[in-house]
Amino acid sequence: MPEYVVPTAKRRRGRPRGGSSDARDRILAAAAEEFGDLGYDGATMRGIAARAGVDAALVHHYFGTKADLLTEIVDAPVRPDVDVPRLLDGPRDDIGERIVRYVLEMWERPDVQKRGVALLRATLGNRLTTPLLAGFLSRELIGRIAEGLDAPDAELRASLVATQIAGLLLGRYVLKLKPLAGASVDELVEWMGPTVQRYLTE
Known part of the structure; x- marks a missing residue:
């Protein structure tokens, strides 16, 4: 009799692993520190993710690009x-x-x-x-x-x-x-x- 194998549930698309209710706020705070310490050119999305204690994919999920993230912080009116x-x-x-x-x-x-x-x-x-x-x-x-x-x-x-x-x-x-x-x-x-x-x- 063939062995029954339980199918593995597929991961749903959406927020990457590591997301939480306060992750977005942690990312913003970490980005402010990263930009303040290293400037716009020196700051990286990976560095911001490390400061926030989240996966880099989560930073991109919430904010897209580095320019998007800075715009969110300074509330820039034009892009x-x-x-x-x-x-x-x-x-x-x-x-x-x-x-x-x-x-x-x-x-x-x-x-x-x-x-x-x-x-x-x-x-x-x-x-x-x-x-x-x-x-x-x-x-x-x-x-x-x-x-x-x-x-x-x-x-x-x-x-x-x-x-x-x-x-x-x-x-x-x-x-x-x-x-x-x-x-x-x-x-x-x-x-x-x-x-x-x-x-x-x-």
């Missing part, structure tokens, strides 16, 4: 790592205007503006968060713009674009400089678009 490739994928003769318009139209949304202003105020001059934000922008904004440029000085060009955008956000939404704060989006795109365009393509 350059997601949006920049889309902005660069188009005609080169108006890329400067597209970038400036995208940033302004995003920041004109009340929810984004509120979070963005809070983020800028919290990070500027803070010895822990300023390098963290700088690392994120260097990798996810400047780095991605540079990757899309066919030029030997692509990183410098991308850095100049970042300074224009950062200055615009500070002047318009944090310092509220007049008449910059009262100018329309179309006016600012007309003024700044050619400058950003020159940095990128000329």
Whole structure:
């Protein structure tokens, strides 16, 4: 008589092993420590998982990528790592205007503006968060713009674009400089678009 073998239950898809009700909070706390100690570039998902005492797959399950995780921590209102490739994928003769318009139209949304202003105020001059934000922008904004440029000085060009955008956000939404704060989006795109365009393509 053949021996009956009990079938092995298949593991259900979903949360990886090691998940618990407080795992997400532990991961966030560990990520804050990892980013604070090592900066954005030095931090790794495996290192964060080790600090939290969970499997690395669980970190990816909850947060996806390192950029996603940092965004969750700092509550960043925009995602350059997601949006920049889309902005660069188009005609080169108006890329400067597209970038400036995208940033302004995003920041004109009340929810984004509120979070963005809070983020800028919290990070500027803070010895822990300023390098963290700088690392994120260097990798996810400047780095991605540079990757899309066919030029030997692509990183410098991308850095100049970042300074224009950062200055615009500070002047318009944090310092509220007049008449910059009262100018329309179309006016600012007309003024700044050619400058950003020159940095990128000329």
